Amino acid sequence: MTPTSPSPLRTVQVLGGGNAGSSAHVRSLAAGLVARGVRVTVCAPIEADHAYDFTGTGAGHIHVPRRSDPASVAALRAACTGADLVHAHGLHASFRAVLALSGRTTPLVVTWHNHAHAEGARAQFLRLLERRVARTATVVLGTSSDLVDRARRIGAKDARLAAVSLPGRGTAERLDRAKLRAELGAVGRPLLLAVGSLDRIRGYDVLLDAARAWRSLDPPPLVVIAGEGPQRAALQARIEDEELPVQLLGHRDDLAELLAAADLALVPGSREARSVLAQEALHARVPLVAADADGIRDLVGDAAELVPRRDPDALAEAVVRLLHDPERREELRDRGTRQAATWPTEDETVAQVLSVYDELTQPQPLL
CATH class of the missing domain: 3.40.50.2000 (Glycogen Phosphorylase B;)
Known part of the structure; x- marks a missing residue:
């Protein structure tokens, strides 16, 4: 009998619409992961796929609205069924992922790309979301040291600095x-x-x-x-x-x-x-x-x-x-x-993320 090859890693990337930086990052990450044999599904509003063409990278796409209502959370929960790991980008997408994975043991990686900002009562609401996400996620990746420090202060079990490249830079050739x-x-x-x-x-x-x-x-x-x-x-x-x-x-x-x-x-x-x-x-x-x-x-x-x-x-x-x-x-x-020249390349960014995925999904040797 020939040994069976291991099944490819199955990941779900969750994006809540997001800003241009996080959306471009997810597209770059999806392309790099697919090229390395990882199965990727991007859960994002249909408008985001139209703008960033996640499916063009070889990833799957499932329309999940930006809302956190029961129907949207149920759609995300269904999309995450069978995934080896879920990776959410941004605070609101991360909170939806926390709700969708409730009661499951699927590892959750979240990347915070920016600082959540609000005023008045909404500011307190965002603080509660941040704390819930930080304490639930398996790993929090922050794109700056102050985001990592904040995640640690509010209870993250594991917070690390993310390597994030600037994907798909345009050029100005032939510019008048x-x-x-x-x-x-x-x-x-x-x-x-x-x-x-x-x-x-x-x-x-x-x-x-x-x-x-x-x-x-x-x-x-x-x-x-x-x-x-x-x-x-x-x-x-x-x-x-x-x-x-x-x-x-x-x-x-x-x-x-x-x-x-x-x-x-x-x-x-x-x-x-x-x-x-x-x-x-x-x-x-x-x-x-x-x-x-x-x-x-x-x-x-x-x-x-x-x-x-x-x-x-x-x-x-x-x-x-x-x-x-x-x-x-x-x-x-x-x-x-x-x-x-000191900033990470797209390849280095994908390699770091994949190393986190491997760490969280590979069987640990018995001591």
């Missing part, structure tokens, strides 16, 4: 930089770029406060913000009322081109522990000014100008200083290239 700058209205003036959903946590109110100081420069720099969100009307009203040199571009699919055209990249605030724009900026050798919050220092080291969060004067001063200091800008470009 001058043409794009002309289209944006940045001929003969500096172009500053911010990217992200238009919500309060992104710090765009601080950015607009800082932009008031730039109106007096000659020529005044133009700030362009790529993204959509609930704060668009309020931000646009301020821009018009205060005659600020800021444009809201709406949703854009040409981040690489926008970065290549920009003189500086700005991250005035973020929920992401590993800001996608910060990573793209360093890869593209674009000097970065960022609020010192949410793990950004872990990510960029000394390769960016970091300013106190919610301090428009410090943000304005850092930008003006950089615009007048070409040697410092070149120094940041070189530091950015060196810093980006």
